[in-house]
Amino acid sequence: MPRQKEILSNWSGISLLGMFMMGTSIITMAGKDAGMDVLLALPMAAVANILLAFMYTRILTLYPGKSMMDLQEMIFGKLSKLFYLLTVWIALHVATMTLILFGEFIQVVSLPETPRYFICGFIAALAIWLVKDGLEVMGRWAGFAFPVFLLIITGVSLLSIEDIRLDTLGPFLSKGLHPLLTGTFPLIALGLAFFTEVFNHLGNSRKTFRVFLFGILLTTFSLFFVYLRNISVLGMSFTQSLYFPSYAAVGIINIGNFLQRIEVAVSVNFILVGFIRLSICLYVASKGISRLFGFQDHRAITAPVAFLVMAFTLFAFRNIVELSEWVNSTYPYYRVPFLFFLPLVTWVAGEIKARKDRRKATLPPAL
Amino acid sequence: MFRKRKRRTSIKPYRAGRFAGYRQGSPGAGGPEAGAPEAGGPEAGSPETGSPGTGSLTRSLEDNIALFRNIFQQDDTLTLRELDVPGFGKACLVMIDGMTDSDVVNDNIIQPVLMSGRVPVREPEDVGQPKVGEQLKAGGQPEVRGQLEVGGQLAVGGPPEGSRLPEDFKEGRAAWFQKCIIAAKAVSRSSDVSSLCQAVIDGDTVWLLENEPEGLIIDSKGWKTRAIDEPKTETVVMGPREGFNESLIMNLTLIRRRIKTPNLKFEFMLIGRRSRTRVCICYLKEIAKESNLRELRNRLEKIDIDGILSSSYLRELIMDSPYTPFDLTGTTERPDIVSANLLEGRLAVLVDGSPCAMMVPFLFVEYFQANDDYYTNFYFGSLNRILRILGFLFTISIPGLYLSLVTFHHEMVPSSLLMSIYAARQGLPFPTVIELIVMLLLFEILRESGTRLPAFMGQALSIVGALVIGQAAVEARLVSAPTVIVSATAGITELVIPRIKFPSIMIRVLLLLMSSLLGLYGFLFGLIGLLLHLVELRSFGVPYLQGIMSFKKQDLKDTVFRGPWWTMRTRPRNIAREGEWVRQQKGSGGTGK
Numbered sequence: 001m002p003r004q005k006e007i008l009s010n011w012s013g014i015s016l017l018g019m020f021m022m023g024t025s026i027i028t029m030a031g032k033d034a035g036m037d038v039l040l041a042l043p044m045a046a047v048a049n050i051l052l053a054f055m056y057t058r059i060l061t062l063y064p065g066k067s068m069m070d071l072q073e074m075i076f077g078k079l080s081k082l083f084y085l086l087t088v089w090i091a092l093h094v095a096t097m098t099l100i101l102f103g104e105f106i107q108v109v110s111l112p113e114t115p116r117y118f119i120c121g122f123i124a125a126l127a128i129w130l131v132k133d134g135l136e137v138m139g140r141w142a143g144f145a146f147p148v149f150l151l152i153i154t155g156v157s158l159l160s161i162e163d164i165r166l167d168t169l170g171p172f173l174s175k176g177l178h179p180l181l182t183g184t185f186p187l188i189a190l191g192l193a194f195f196t197e198v199f200n201h202l203g204n205s206r207k208t209f210r211v212f213l214f215g216i217l218l219t220t221f222s223l224f225f226v227y228l229r230n231i232s233v234l235g236m237s238f239t240q241s242l243y244f245p246s247y248a249a250v251g252i253i254n255i256g257n258f259l260q261r262i263e264v265a266v267s268v269n270f271i272l273v274g275f276i277r278l279s280i281c282l283y284v285a286s287k288g289i290s291r292l293f294g295f296q297d298h299r300a301i302t303a304p305v306a307f308l309v310m311a312f313t314l315f316a317f318r319n320i321v322e323l324s325e326w327v328n329s330t331y332p333y334y335r336v337p338f339l340f341f342l343p344l345v346t347w348v349a350g351e352i353k354a355r356k357d358r359r360k361a362t363l364p365p366a367l
Numbered sequence: 368m369f370r371k372r373k374r375r376t377s378i379k380p381y382r383a384g385r386f387a388g389y390r391q392g393s394p395g396a397g398g399p400e401a402g403a404p405e406a407g408g409p410e411a412g413s414p415e416t417g418s419p420g421t422g423s424l425t426r427s428l429e430d431n432i433a434l435f436r437n438i439f440q441q442d443d444t445l446t447l448r449e450l451d452v453p454g455f456g457k458a459c460l461v462m463i464d465g466m467t468d469s470d471v472v473n474d475n476i477i478q479p480v481l482m483s484g485r486v487p488v489r490e491p492e493d494v495g496q497p498k499v500g501e502q503l504k505a506g507g508q509p510e511v512r513g514q515l516e517v518g519g520q521l522a523v524g525g526p527p528e529g530s531r532l533p534e535d536f537k538e539g540r541a542a543w544f545q546k547c548i549i550a551a552k553a554v555s556r557s558s559d560v561s562s563l564c565q566a567v568i569d570g571d572t573v574w575l576l577e578n579e580p581e582g583l584i585i586d587s588k589g590w591k592t593r594a595i596d597e598p599k600t601e602t603v604v605m606g607p608r609e610g611f612n613e614s615l616i617m618n619l620t621l622i623r624r625r626i627k628t629p630n631l632k633f634e635f636m637l638i639g640r641r642s643r644t645r646v647c648i649c650y651l652k653e654i655a656k657e658s659n660l661r662e663l664r665n666r667l668e669k670i671d672i673d674g675i676l677s678s679s680y681l682r683e684l685i686m687d688s689p690y691t692p693f694d695l696t697g698t699t700e701r702p703d704i705v706s707a708n709l710l711e712g713r714l715a716v717l718v719d720g721s722p723c724a725m726m727v728p729f730l731f732v733e734y735f736q737a738n739d740d741y742y743t744n745f746y747f748g749s750l751n752r753i754l755r756i757l758g759f760l761f762t763i764s765i766p767g768l769y770l771s772l773v774t775f776h777h778e779m780v781p782s783s784l785l786m787s788i789y790a791a792r793q794g795l796p797f798p799t800v801i802e803l804i805v806m807l808l809l810f811e812i813l814r815e816s817g818t819r820l821p822a823f824m825g826q827a828l829s830i831v832g833a834l835v836i837g838q839a840a841v842e843a844r845l846v847s848a849p850t851v852i853v854s855a856t857a858g859i860t861e862l863v864i865p866r867i868k869f870p871s872i873m874i875r876v877l878l879l880l881m882s883s884l885l886g887l888y889g890f891l892f893g894l895i896g897l898l899l900h901l902v903e904l905r906s907f908g909v910p911y912l913q914g915i916m917s918f919k920k921q922d923l924k925d926t927v928f929r930g931p932w933w934t935m936r937t938r939p940r941n942i943a944r945e946g947e948w949v950r951q952q953k954g955s956g957g958t959g960k
Contacts, residue, residue: 106885111775111885111886111888119888122885123892126892133899133902133903137903140910141898141899141902144898144915257781261779262779264887267888268891271888271891272895275895
């Protein structure tokens with residue numbers, strides 16, 4: 001039974017994008033190795049993200065309604081399976097890291113005796129459910145959860161005004177440009193490439209870039225405040241030494257001996273956004289795999305793919321220390337071929353093909 | 368736009384034409400009551416539809432009477448009243464005792480029919496009033512008429528001046544009785560035994576005449592119905608107190624009296640092979656969405672069940688997602704609520720014999736709306752709405768939150784409160800989760816027994832409930848006092864919205880179980896799942912959560928808040944027909960805003 005085309009509203013798109021981008025940074029503060037310069041790195045990364053969004057928008061609007069994988073199939077034919085394989089691989093990888101971070105976070109901050117895969121199992125089950133319901137439901141879910149998320153961030157940040165010491169900020173660029181660049185790179189959301197599989201469902205394809213732009217700006221803005229709050233509450237060196245700085249920063253809040261120990265709000269936020277991050281990865285992975293093997297509907301293999309990710313979590317990283325080391329040292333560079341060069345090649349080839357098609361359409365048919 | 372329901376595939380395909388005749392027949396002249404006898408349709412005779420009898424009437428009255436006696440064997444409520452109509456020979460009235468209005472049968476059928484014999488016909492020897500007959504024969508009709516009138520011999524029921532005579536009716540003498548004699552608001556002719564039988568069952572009177580292959584179906588329905596009073600489940604502080612009763616026509620009247628426009632449409636259908644229940648789709652043409660209407664008809668026509676006793680049967684049969692605990696259709700016993708829904712572009716379905724109307728599409732936010740909100744001050748209405756939402760949130764979350772706080776996240780509880788909770792738990796035999804589950808279970812049992820308990824036993828229940836389970840159990844150190852407080856709070860807040868009772872019980876238990884596994888994280892996973900379920904639901908293609916957490920100004924006016932009437936300029940989105948969203952123009956109302 002062919003389903004009707006799912007349509008994402010603009011707000012759903014923005015919410016999905018925003019939640020995906022904040023996915024893990026909100027809790028781990030990606031780029032914090034740059035020290036104080038991370039606050040400058042955020043706007044720089046935003047500029048880079050917007051440039052990337054140009055490329056992704058172009059890919060999506062060359063043939064409106066077609067996702068990147070559709071485009072690859074049109075251009076490369078059989079060879080496109082190689083592209084799918086690479087996309088699936090990185091999607092699975094990101095999903096695994098997100099799920100491990102989930103499990104580790106909950107285990108470290110509050111349930112030390114509960115096994116990680118038990119916690120992961122619940123989240124994975126929910127993600128299967130969400131992905132099986134389709135993109136439209138996912139978008140609507142995000143549309144509801146994103147305002148809650150923003151509200152919690154704002155509320156918690158307001159409550160920590162008392163603890164904020166702005167004199168701890170600075171000096172900026174004290175060690176030259178190098179830390180700034182190393183801080184910027186992890187913040188560049190190459191994961192936006194996954195949205196070339198999502199935003200082809202946007203109701204109005206002309207607004208694709210606007211959705212990207214608004215999502216990126218909103219994320220940058222929110223992350224900036226979170227980073228600023230964490231650094232000014234905890235101090236830079238303490239922030240750098242923690243795995244989950246947001247959690248610690250909010251834990252300090254104590255208003256009138258009554259409003260205190262509300263760090264659970266941070267957990268709620270992380271779970272909301274991480275859940276969307278996981279679901280998007282799962283969606284892309286199952287979509288890629290179903291294309292790889294020629295299945296009609298990706299829903300049928302969503303659950304197996306999620307189980308695969310669950311299996312990866314058992315051996316991929318033993319704990320948060322390993323994960324964080326890898327994420328900080330290798331991951332920013334490891335993802336480049338998958339999430340940057342792959343779309344780039346598709347884009348260039350797509351432009352050429354689109355131009356050819358246009359010329360064909362305008363020329364009179366050959367005799 | 369509408370998701371196909373998987374379960375539908377197992378249901379027998381709808382056979383076209385079953386109700387076709389009915390729907391065409393009913394909205395015509397005479398209203399639904401008159402339309403009823405035409406129910407029958409092409410399949411009416413088959414035993415599967417539950418319709419008695421087949422074939423058509425014969426010319427012999429004896430045989431016809433025997434036929435009815437045979438069909439209604441062992442049914443002693445069947446009443447046969449045999450008449451001797453002067454000038455026409457024998458006739459017989461067939462009806463069911465208790466279903467017919469005796470006054471109608473006596474005054475409007477039997478009396479005119481008996482009197483009709485005084486009218487002259489062309490065989491004077493048969494009539495017994497030869498004189499008049501002779502005159503009639505001799506002169507032309509008009510003159511004779513005049514003479515009759517002057518002679519003063521025309522009695523009650525006889526044809527007035529200018530009327531035609533039995534012979535003028537090519538369709539037969541029955542047609543003459545139908546058109547000229549019987550004083551009932553709806554009379555139709557039929558020779559089809561099954562439709563005649565159905566009419567008798569429906570409370571009509573069937574009139575058979577000697578030597579006539581057609582019977583008359585005379586509308587004479589009349590039985591006692593419950594008075595129109597305020598529904599016990601939906602009381603209102605300020606506002607109309609009329610409620611539906613079990614009579615479909617009466618209920619439709621209550622709606623019609625509120626919306627007086629020819630655009631208010633009532634479409635009838637018959638559902639139920641055996642119960643043959645009349646079901647009415649009610650909507651405002653020009654406002655209701657055509658696609659919704661088509662979908663509703665479609666879903667109703669697909670129903671193939673032997674009996675419908677309440678609109679709740681239909682609700683489960685036409686839901687978009689059959690497995691959800693949430694209502695995807697609205698239910699009410701109040702005509703004012705139905706009217707308000709119709710004005711918003713919704714469709715209502717009323718079922719004969721049930722005081723509950725069903726309305727589609729139904730959105731989640733409607734659980735929290737009450738008709739009282741619109742009848743009282745809008746600040747107060749909004750406050751009450753917020754209280755209802757809080758009530759729902761409390762009732763689903765309090766036990767789960769309490770459990771996760773005291774067992775997993777002690778650090779989040781203020782120290783003094785934690786101390787007192789632990790002091791209360793000293794020496795208790797069971798873990799908190801068991802305590803909570805048992806107490807919640809007991810509360811539900813008390814609630815359920817209270818619902819169906821005769822009023823005079825209520826005293827015992829409240830004593831046992833309050834004293835034994837509450838105070839004594841705490842004093843005997845079986846349960847801790849905080850647990851009793853928590854479960855009682857959950858129970859009381861559950862009653863803020865009686866309609867959402869079942870889903871909230873279910874969600875509460877699920878959240879409690881999730882909390883017992885993973886603490887607040889489990890609780891949060893449960894909430895994520897709940898939101899996911901609510902987001903995936905649709906009622907007639909409209910997203911179930913529409914209007915909640917929307918940032919559009921117009922949407923907020925009638926969701927969490929009840930805006931003042933002069934601000935509610937549009938109907939809720941996606942429910943009414945496209946382009947029919949404005950319900951009042953700018954500048955309407957005294958404020959002129």
